[in-house]
Amino acid sequence: MPHNAYAFTNPYADAPDSSYGVHRESVMSQAGFDAAFAEISSWPGYSPTPLVSLPELAQALGIAELLYKDERGRFGLGSFKALGGAYAVANVLRLEVQRAHEIAQVSSKQLLSGAFKEVIGAATVTCATDGNHGRSVAWGARLFGCHCVIYVHETVSQGRRDAIAQYGAEVREVKGNYDDAVRFAATTAAEQGWTVVSDTSYPGYRDIPLDVMHGYGVMASEIVTQMSNAPPPTHVFAQAGVGALASAVCANFWLQWGTQRPLFVVTEPTQADCVYKSLQAGQRSVVHGTLDTVMAGLACGEVSELAWEILQGGTNIAIALDDAYALEAMRILAKPLGRDPAIVAGETGGVGLAALLAARDHPGIRQQLGLNARARVLLLGSEGDTDPLIYQQVVGKTALEVLA
Ligand SMILES: Cc1ncc(COP(=O)(O)O)c(C=O)c1O
Structure with missing residues (x-):
């Protein structure tokens, strides 16, 4: 059969x-x-x-x-996934720096140079993940120097959680499935003033x-x-x-x-x-x-x-x-x-x-x-x-x- x-x-x-x-x-x-x-x-x-x-x-x-x-x-x-989340983190931080310093264009080399440490260090990115996307966002956050909180649902394996934490991100568990974690990340980010770097879009959330x-x-x-x-x-x-x-x-x-x-x-x-x-x-x-x-x-x-x-x-x-x-x-x-x-x-x-x-x-x-x-x-x-x-x-x- x-x-x-x-x-x-x-x-x-x-x-x-x-x-x-x-x-x-x-x-x-x-x-x-x-x-x-x-x-x-x-x-x-x-x-x-x-x-x-x-x-x-x-x-x-x-x-x-x-x-x-x-x-x-x-x-x-x-x-x-290394390609997507980390690229979006770079663009989020670029916009933060441009806004804070009122400059038109910031390259990723400038982001990496440490010149904008204060703005970048004050930012927090977050997302829900079943493993790989969160790892990419955490890696991007570590690379460019901002904070990172990643939400996982109950069945995400310990190995995948550890791989995210290895990049310095805080890993938090949410009851339910992936879609519940997506919603939880969005609500918490709105309360805390963090930026959601999600791989999925929903009405009103498209650019990232x-x-x-x-x-x-x-x-x-x-x-x-x-x-x-x-x-x-x-x-x-x-x-x-x-x-x-x-x-x-x-x-x-x-x-x-x-x-x-x-x-x-x-x-x-x-x-x-x-x-x-x-x-x-x-x-x-x-x-x-x-x-x-x-x-x-x-x-x-x-x-x-x-x-x-x-x-x-x-x-x-x-x-x-x-x-x-x-x-x-x-x-x-x-x-x-x-x-x-x-x-x-x-x-x-x-x-x-x-x-x-x-x-x-x-x-x-x-x-x-x-x-x-x-x-x-x-x-x-x-x-x-x-x-x-x-x-x-x-x-x-x-x-x-x-x-x-
Ligand atoms: C290894 C791997 N392949 C494929 C996918 C599917 O990607 P998407 O959610 O963009 O459809 C994922 C999503 O996490 C993944 O981790």
């Missing part, structure tokens, strides 16, 4: 030859992506993450090519999540450069929590590859399939409950308002799958076929492969996706072993042993 998985073809998807258009341009733009790239690529420790080819696994799955963008090494934080999303676009821009000598892939699989990553990648590829852009597939856990449910309903829909899944980064019940504006027409197919597929994907990546390289993917990192495994077991899904011997598939390896203990429990080896 295959594990549970289901797919939905979005009837409202824009046609392949549709232009990106002015409405979407007012959400995420090329100028926004370029500004984020210029800033983030100037930070100490920046280098593009690898785009890895897995030819033997591709053959076993009956497709022509399988590419995996491996975010494990991103700024030493273990996931692509937009910075986060433009930051994520760095990952897509690197992929476009890394593939500049090859045609774009035919399919991209993007895992979605609140949908910020998926929408940033979708927008960036649309802007850069135009009508050549790949079929865009959003993947989610069956326990937290808010993009799937929203596409099915034709409007943003909330998934309630514990959102209990091993895919910790995807345990979100509400699509971000901004992400929805892109994903509504940009998603071709949504797939929801059981945890068992995510765990199998981690093990397969750790123990590669033939001469394929070993990859360390956390519970949320290998979800694109998990969707391919679901398609392997469910011929209807494979057909819906149009997967065949000509398909060239891109997966977003969004995290490495961000909780090393959980990784070892699932795979039976540490990351170092896998890569040895």
Whole structure:
């Protein structure tokens, strides 16, 4: 009996030859992506993450090519999230300094120089997280020198809490799920005069999540450069929590590859399939409950308002799958076929492969996706072993042993 998985073809998807258009341009733009790239690529420790080819696994799955963008090494934080939260923190602080000193433009070099220590040191940033976003905000706060309070819900693992605290942030627990923590962070910030640096947007709160999303676009821009000598892939699989990553990648590829852009597939856990449910309903829909899944980064019940504006027409197919597929994907990546390289993917990192495994077991899904011997598939390896203990429990080896 295959594990549970289901797919939905979005009837409202824009046609392949549709232009990106002015409405979407007012959400995420090329100028926004370029500004984020210029800033983030100037930070100490920046280098593009690898785009890895897995030819033997591709053959076993009956497709022509399988590419995996491996975010494990991103700024030493273990996931692509390093790009978004920290970039938004930099922009929050830049605005604070500009306002306080009545100057037009402050560069991140100036922020890092210590010249504005007093203003920066008086600021506090906060957010809710299921692990990786909070780590990025905490890292950005440490890098630029402000205070940081991070809210986690009950099921966030100790390893992920420790990884945030390591950057000097105060970690506080909130009863309930991720969405409860989002609301709690917003209320407390309003009372305390702190700035919420959230990766999800809601009515009246758009500028900061937009910075986060433009930051994520760095990952897509690197992929476009890394593939500049090859045609774009035919399919991209993007895992979605609140949908910020998926929408940033979708927008960036649309802007850069135009009508050549790949079929865009959003993947989610069956326990937290808010993009799937929203596409099915034709409007943003909330998934309630514990959102209990091993895919910790995807345990979100509400699509971000901004992400929805892109994903509504940009998603071709949504797939929801059981945890068992995510765990199998981690093990397969750790123990590669033939001469394929070993990859360390956390519970949320290998979800694109998990969707391919679901398609392997469910011929209807494979057909819906149009997967065949000509398909060239891109997966977003969004995290490495961000909780090393959980990784070892699932795979039976540490990351170092896998890569040895
Ligand atoms: C590793 C990882 N991948 C993917 C996601 C999903 O990103 P988003 O919430 O922007 O959809 C997350 C979110 O926390 C994550 O941590």
